[in-house]
Amino acid sequence: MKVLLISANTVRTPYYVYPLGLDYVTAALSSRHIVRIADINIMKGMDPLISIINDFVPDVIGLSLRNIDNVDSHDTKSFIPIYRNLVEAIRRHSTAAIVLGGSGFTIFPKKLMDILKADYGIIGEGERLSLLLDAIETGGNAAAIPGVITGASSEAVPAPLDTEFHRKFDGGAHAHYYIARGGMLNLQTKRGCCYTCIYCTYPFIEGAEFRLIPADEVADTALALERAGAKYFFITDSVFNGSYQHSAEVARAFKKKGLSIPWGAFFAPTKPPDDYYRVMHDAGMTHAEFGTESLSGPMLAAYRKPFSINDVFAAHAAALDAGLYAAHYILLGGPGENRDTLDETLRNAERLEKTVIFFFCGIRIYPNTRIYDIALKEGQISKSDDLLEPVFYQSRSISSEEIYRIVADLAKGKENWFIGTGGSRAARLISRLHKQGHTGPLWEHMIR
């Protein structure tokens, strides 16, 4: 069969993100299929896509839906209209079966099937497209494949793959588009997350257990990114240090194989083993992005974070001692947030030295999370709300507007405190620096 895989993502802030998921989907498809990738980010308007469709005449078109909205409680942008236009244009020029997939799709499968009138969807890992193609070819029962949803079938919980998964990275023109715009590519070392933070979709999207990619295989892929011209890569794992042992093995494999480009990852600020961050730094790591979320004891407990305030300071100090840049993400306004917990977080944030802090004022409520159940119980949402249009949790004791005002006031004059990812001002700055040849996420320039 001829399969056209389209990355529908057009978001370029905080920076361009290479559509990693499609490398995995492609790798899983049998060589008897002819597969092409089209990336909407690279195209000017719809005409180039229509030309590809007319030339290639695909039997199946897979659409990767990564982002649903920008998750900004004060300036919400939905990407659904872009996807709707895209599907309408495809339908005008092709009779191919349309299959939806991707992390955004996985959070809202049924609703997106309804809106986009697709033929099939794959909830969770898209490697199962291989089984779906077999079913389409042979007239088999597609709806019986785990994770596959059809217009008629009901929503299912994504069952994590019980097979290995591999990446097919060819380093061609597609990768070069991203390399030319900031030099950044991305890398996965494992899937899943075993923690249970109340607001988080990642265990639902990727599974609740870590599934590790062998360290040597990860390092070989990292080398392939470097050879293709990447100047930096970001590790997309939910939490890189979720397994201290595996992440250290990966870092050692980078070093052993002679990787020379810098890289960064998301970390949980749990108390690290001795020398952990030195091992990371020795292997070329430069940026640690900590998912700290709060610096108030009661709020860390309410969010079910697997660390304490002391752990945060210990992890921060260890990262700095090792010579790394450290940033913290803070999520304000969850269940139990009040003026005291907010003040505690802000006071402690002021004590974090040599860092950049990104404050998010308002937690988006996603289905299949604990905060969804809390919001339901509190009457903030009802079972019929589909939440595709973002709804942000409201603490009973302090409004998100008040939180925003207090943080914005305090952030004035602090060059290293940002609301959200810094909005269009930060995005313009990053884009300018990337054009000047700087590489990486660039927040190190704001460290104070």
Ligand code: B12
């Ligand atoms: C890493 C990450 C980032 C990093 C990316 C760094 C980098 N250089 O790659 C950073 C921090 C920059 C980032 C930024 C943003 N992110 Co982000 N990010 C993630 C994260 C944790 C992993 C994404 C990833 O690469 N996964 C690994 C790859 C291999 O998996 P995958 O792409 O999902 O593909 C698999 C399946 O989805 C499926 N699949 C994919 N495509 C297709 C296509 C077909 C046809 C099929 C069948 C299947 C399929 O198969 C693949 C293999 O199994 C996800 C959460 C998560 N755990 O998924 C959020 C996530 C995608 N991000 C999200 C958001 C919102 C954003 C931002 C918009 C936030 C913001 N306001 O700045 C920006 C957008 C950036 C951009 N330019 O697009 C949301 C999207 C949901 C939503 N509400 O829209 C997610 C889901 C997190 C969440 N809140 O739940 N992000």
Ligand code: SF4
């Ligand atoms: S917030 Fe991080 S540590 Fe917590 S469940 Fe999500 S990915 Fe795991």
